[in-house]
Every structure is written in structure tokens, then in C-alpha cells.
Amino acid sequence: MNQQYRITSALFTDFYELTMAQGYWKQNMNHKVVFDMFFRRNPFNGGFSIFAGIETLLDVITEFRFSDEDIDYLRSQKIFEEGFLDYLRDFKFSGDLWSFEEGSVIFPQEPLVRIHANLIEAQILEGLVLNHINFQSLIATKTARVWLASKKGSIMEFGLRRAQGPDGAMSATRAAYIGGAAGTSNTLAGKIYGIPVMGTMAHSWIMSFPSELEAFEAYAKIYPEKTVFLIDTYDTLKSGIKNAIKAGAKLVEQGYNFGVRLDSGDISYLTQQVRKELDKAGFPQAFISVSNELTEEIIETLVQQNAPIASWGVGTHMVTGGNEASFTGVYKLAARHDAVKNEMVPAMKFSDNPAKTTNPGIKNVWRLYDENSMARADILGLENETIEPEKEYRFYHTMIDYRQFTFKAASVKPMLSLRLKDGQRTKERLDDSVQLKKSREVMMKEIETLDPSYKRILNPHIYKVSITEKLKDLKLEFIKANIR
């Protein structure tokens, strides 16, 4: 694990988790609970999301501790008792964690991570779970949209300089790779995660030479196998492409190929003109790469216009989410141990915002496929339920109980699996780069099971996430009891 920069201090949590924790500790209320991490809506007005960050989260959960220095800091706040600080000194997560597989296609309302632990441990984990899953899922989702808009083209992630801080770049690069990016400019992420690194020249390279042509020729001489000329430093059509063709001709003579990159101007018009120039000069194999504030919407439009673009450098919008910079993940109590009944009982949160009302109980998620192996609906049900293939069930809308449907699935996939048992991994930890490739493959495989209508960039079809009859009944029971 090369990630020396990772935060492992358990202080990386909201302060109220610690004040509540001491409250539970003093009340002797450290009973078993189940918390769900789920999200409320797909970002970017999209039809799906991609689950990412779980493997990073598992590393952090198994490593995080309160150091002596951390304890001293808490003591200095003058509201924590020594007994409680002693408890924190030995603190580590000793519960169970269930989750979706990294790279999975996910939908709102589904418990993506389900934590079974004592109350204090579950509570202190909240910030970590949300911080890692929310950010990486946001970026994996954004990148999947960019990648689909490019018709699964070659997406280079170039976002380091506009990312939200150093880890904002590192985690974004990781998530972007899961979401379909082919490579990154972030060299450290290349080293740690084994992601292909790429990049050739900046405007400053060209400005450091007496002329554009000399700059191009110098680069081509050093990196004949990897030359992409940046052609918009002075004037793309009057100067850049002409010099690129001169310098490129020498590369071709030597048996190499070359590319050109545009980073400003009207991409649609300029790429058509540049393509013509390259073809006219006899270099139909020379490729065009573009960058400059690209989004999935711009890429989709350019692809529809048949812009002759071989690869896309995407930065700012992809690594920050652009106009939507956060994922709506939340972490809510789903069940708690009842001392009188001596069993786990469901819990439910009500809210003046109906969308903030939760689904009670310990829940599983099943994905139902039709005979063509296409995903048709996801079902939330209670822990002790099963959904079998070839059997017809009636399912219900999560919020509007008169919306229901019946479905007989050709196959059924349970989406949650046990990742931590008593705080320990259930399977051996994979090397970072092996894990990351695996997560990316999950995304690529799962996205194929989704009808194109759900993958539209604009106005996608809404995928069904429904609940079983038992869960619906439990929910209605809670609602009845709450209205007094």
C-alpha cells in the first residue's frame, strides 16, 4: 500500500459523532445497530450511477485509529471524560460491512453499504463512509457519462490542476478510471493505481523555443513514438497545423505516426479543417485529440457532428462533477437492537421532506434480469426474504403505494455481499492496481445490461427501484403508528 498520504486518524469525523458517542457510552447504550448508506437521486439528471470508493473505504476502516495526539486534542476540548477517552484509545471497527461490488451500476434508495456494528462504531464511521463513497461515486458516474457520450472512446483524465485539492485529484483519477477513462495525466496516480499515464506538451513548451516549428521538431526528435503536437499556441490553422505537418512528415518518413491536439477555439470547425489538412498532406493515419472544458454534452454533440476526434482530454468537469459537485449519499439508521424484545427491530426516519423518509429494516437488494440478461428492476426487500427466478412477484413503488407491478425474472442477482466480518476482510486484499482494473471491468460489464434508454445523457428513462410487499407493509405500519 503506497498511499502514505492517506488520512488514518479517526478524528476525520464530524465532531457530533464524538459527542454522541460519549453520550451513548455514558448511557450504556452501545447496542447493535444497522446503518444503511444510500443516495437520493442520480447526479447530472442522469438515469444511473456508478458505485466507487468502497475499496478505499475498506482500507481506511481497517486502519483508522485515535493516536495519543488525537486523544490529547480531544481532551483539550474539555467535554470528554477520561473513561471515554480510554475507550477511544482502543477503538477500532469490529462490526460487519455489506456492500455492492465496486464499479456496479447503482440507483437511488438502494442500500449500497450496510453496516452492522455497535452504535458507537457505526456512528463514528458515518463521515468516512460518506466522504469516500460520495466523492468517488460522483466522479465514476460523471466519467461513465463522458465515456458513453464519446461512444466508449478514448478518454484521458487531465484534471489534476483544477481538482478539489491533492486527494481530490488522486481519488478522482481512481474513480474516473473505474468510470471508463483510459488514462490520466496524474503521474502519482499512475504509480499508485497502475493507471496508464499520458501527456505530451503544453503551450509553454512551444513558447520556450524561438519558433513553433523548432519546438515541434525538438519534441519529435526526443519522443518519436509518442508525439502529439499542440497546435493552438499561435494560430491553429495559419501556423499550428502547418508546422505540425512539417514536423510530422519527418516522423512518418522514419516510420512513426503523430497526432495533433487542439485546446481552444471552435472544436467542431477546427477539427474538420485540421483533418482536411492532414489528409491533403497524405497523413490520414495522423490523429486528432481535443481538450478545453469538455463535458459529456459537448462530447455528445461533437460525436453527432462526426467531428474527426480520436481522443478526448477531459479535466475540470470530470474530476469535480462540474455543475454538480456532490453526490447525495446519506447514512441512516435502519434497525437497532431492542433490549426488551432481545432482537433487532426496524427503525425509520420521518421528515417534513417526504423524500427524506427512509426505508425501515435490514434490507437486501436484488437485481432482476429478463431473458435477454437485461436489468429490468432492482428490488429492496427484508433480510429474511428471497426472490427467485421464474417466479412472479408483486412489487411496490418506494413512496407511492398505489404504484405497483408484477414481474417474473429470468435471473436474479443479490447485490450486497459481506466484505468485513467482525472488522476483518472476508477476502484477501487485492493489490491496488489489480483491484482497480477489476472494478473497471465490473462497470463495463454492468453497463451492458442496462437498456440504452437509461443511459441517455439528456432525459433518460427512469429505472425501477421497487420494494417487496413485506417491506411496503412494514413501512405503512410505521407511518400509521407515527400519525397520532
Next chain:
Amino acid sequence: MNQQYRITSALFTDFYELTMAQGYWKQNMNHKVVFDMFFRRNPFNGGFSIFAGIETLLDVITEFRFSDEDIDYLRSQKIFEEGFLDYLRDFKFSGDLWSFEEGSVIFPQEPLVRIHANLIEAQILEGLVLNHINFQSLIATKTARVWLASKKGSIMEFGLRRAQGPDGAMSATRAAYIGGAAGTSNTLAGKIYGIPVMGTMAHSWIMSFPSELEAFEAYAKIYPEKTVFLIDTYDTLKSGIKNAIKAGAKLVEQGYNFGVRLDSGDISYLTQQVRKELDKAGFPQAFISVSNELTEEIIETLVQQNAPIASWGVGTHMVTGGNEASFTGVYKLAARHDAVKNEMVPAMKFSDNPAKTTNPGIKNVWRLYDENSMARADILGLENETIEPEKEYRFYHTMIDYRQFTFKAASVKPMLSLRLKDGQRTKERLDDSVQLKKSREVMMKEIETLDPSYKRILNPHIYKVSITEKLKDLKLEFIKANIR
């Protein structure tokens, strides 16, 4: 320095910096250059921005190195020569760095950081400079807007769970404090940066008890001095406020005060109703705090409606920028050493996008104040120029040369100061928390010199950033020479 999590690997840079660096090294082109870091427009359609991240950047620049492992990784890419890898092994920044003071009010086009170094060092620094300054300036600017919208109220930063990764939370918390936040929920940031930490209870606390009242009473008993009841778990008006008043009454009897927090529903309506209930119960001193997807626009509206709110919990939008998640900072060559002339000569980047054309030469920035000590314009000029108070000058628009004005300043402040000389700090490094308080004071002082019209949330007046006649002439000279 407690920041064990900080990335100090010099691999945290865009790969093309390294391929270009080897190119310069092979060409023996490691001449002196000057790079400017500046930004292109104020985020959030605002009238100003706040400069943050420079102190973090100085730490990283003085610490970052290529480790043996980093060198091995580069070797594995099979395009770097051993001689160049040897050069990187001893690599550290040995140049000069000028910058604005952290916390300063800043405007587009101004060189915020000016780096004088050899070409390779200056180039490898690009990603670091942009990553740190862009993100922290974005968040400090956003927070200053939130703080101004609240009429300099009490802003609690609660963003950890929705921030862009772990450092996305840490750096955002730091920058939010510079921008005017009063405290944070992020306990680790509290420890490292000495920012006040705050927070009381979550919905899960309330749901962990048999009843809302019991949950409130238990908390009040443990933290009588710091109780803020969260009143929207079940029903704010029917249940939450009533139980808060019951539990709060006991606190008041014991000589304490209490507060209530709302996290959902119609804040304007609910806070008015809750205020009435509290007053009716005889607790005019009990305060109301609100949270739930707050932005500067929502806060401004609530303040205009005289919503009785004492403090604001702001998370997602403040720590990510919300609908604008990146700062438009760029890093461009401004001058280079010319071997023939044996002197520094100005450099200028042209572009098919006129806004991407740079201001050439080694530049200073002066802020001009009127007789009331209000900032009236910022001027970019060349290194060897001076601007004196009580003297009239003619200044020019940075892009439209027929827009000009004359001004006689009552006082003049040069905005750039030397922070690193030959790679070493010019002043002793302050403790993190001391530095941060200082940066926050700079913001608070500078924001007072800005006319309210520039600080409007919606449709602010545009502050003048102009250039001296000499810089204008230099720019026009370049443009003439470029049009052939």
C-alpha cells in the same frame, strides 16, 4: 507540522511536465523563466475572489521530492534516460516565489503567484501551484459570499461527508475558515488548524432512544452547556419544538441556555413558528440554528425575510463550490531568459479565444485606494515601474485598448511580496493555526476596503483591473509582431 497525510511526492504532477522536463534537459534549455499564476473570472458570477492555499503550497514546494520508488516508477515508463532520472533524484525547487498575501481580495488577470526559476523547476511546479491555489481560493471565495449573505453571521462548516475526498474536506475546511466560517464539524481540521469544532446531535441520536423527549433529555444532561436540539426527526412543530421546550426548560432552570436546529422543511415558515413557540414558552434567549443545502442565495433571502436565525450550518455547497466546482486559475509563461540578448525577455501566449491571451512580461500589481481608504482599481504594470500616491496616471483596459481612465490614488499598495528566495522561505514559517488566523484577518480587513456594490451576491459591479501604459504598449507590440 501535523499533516502526515500531505502528498510530498513530486510525482503529483501532470505527466507532460516530466516529458517536457526531459526534453528541456536534453536540449540544455534549462534557462531562467518567469511564470504567472492568475485566474480568468470570478466564480459564482461574483464581483471578487479570495486568495487562499498559498501557505499550504509553500509547505509542499519546500518539501516535495522524487523518492527512489518514484524514480523506479518513472524508469518503468521506458521513456526517461538515466541521466535525467539522476537529475530528478536531486531535484528540489531553488527559485524565487512572489505572491499575494493569503486572505487577500483578488481579481481576474492579476498574477497571484509569480515564479522565477529555471524552466524545468518552474514547469514541474505547475500542477502543485494550480491544485492548491485553485481549490482553496474557490472555497474561501464561496465562504466569503456565504458569510456576507448572512450579514457576517455565524457560519458553521459541516461539509465533511459531501466533500470531494478526504483532503477535499481538510483543505475546504481550512479555506472556509479564511473565508469567514466560524467553526467546523471536521475534528481533524480542528486539531491540525486550530479551528473551533462544533456539533451536537444527529437524527440517529434521537432514533436511538424510545422517544424524542428521552433523547433530548439524555443529551441535555450530559452536555448542559452545549445543547442544540435537532427538532425535525419526527415532526418539527407537532413534536420536535414541544419536546425541545420541555427538555430546554430544565436546562434553563439550572441556569443554562439551549438552541434548536432545523434540518428540513420550509425554513422561513418553520423558524418563524419555532421562534413564536420559544418566546411563548418564555425562552427568548433560546436560539435557532438551521442547515439543509444552504447557499448564499438562500441565506440572503432568509436574512431579507428577517428569519430569526442565529447560526447557519453550511455543508455541501460551501465545501465543493456547489454549481461551480472549480476556480479558473492558470499558469503561464510571462518571461524567459534570452541567451543572445543575455537578459529576460517578455513572452506572450496568443489564442483563438481572445480571453486566453496573456499579459506579457514580469509584472507587479498595485492596489489604488481613494481618500476614504476604499479600493478603487488594481493596476498591472511592469517590474521596473512604480506607481506613486497623489500622482495622476492614465491606465488601460487589459483587452480593449480604447477603454482608459486617469486616476490619482490617495494611497497605493503593492500586492506581491517575495515569499521564497532561492527555494528558501524569506520569513519563518508560522504555526498552522497562527497562520490561518492571520489569513482570516487579512480577508476580514480587505473585504472592508471593497465598496458594497462589488460584494453584491447577484449582479455585482465589476472592479477595475487595468494595465499601465508601458504594459499596454508591450502587449500591442507583441500583437503587431504576431499578425503577419
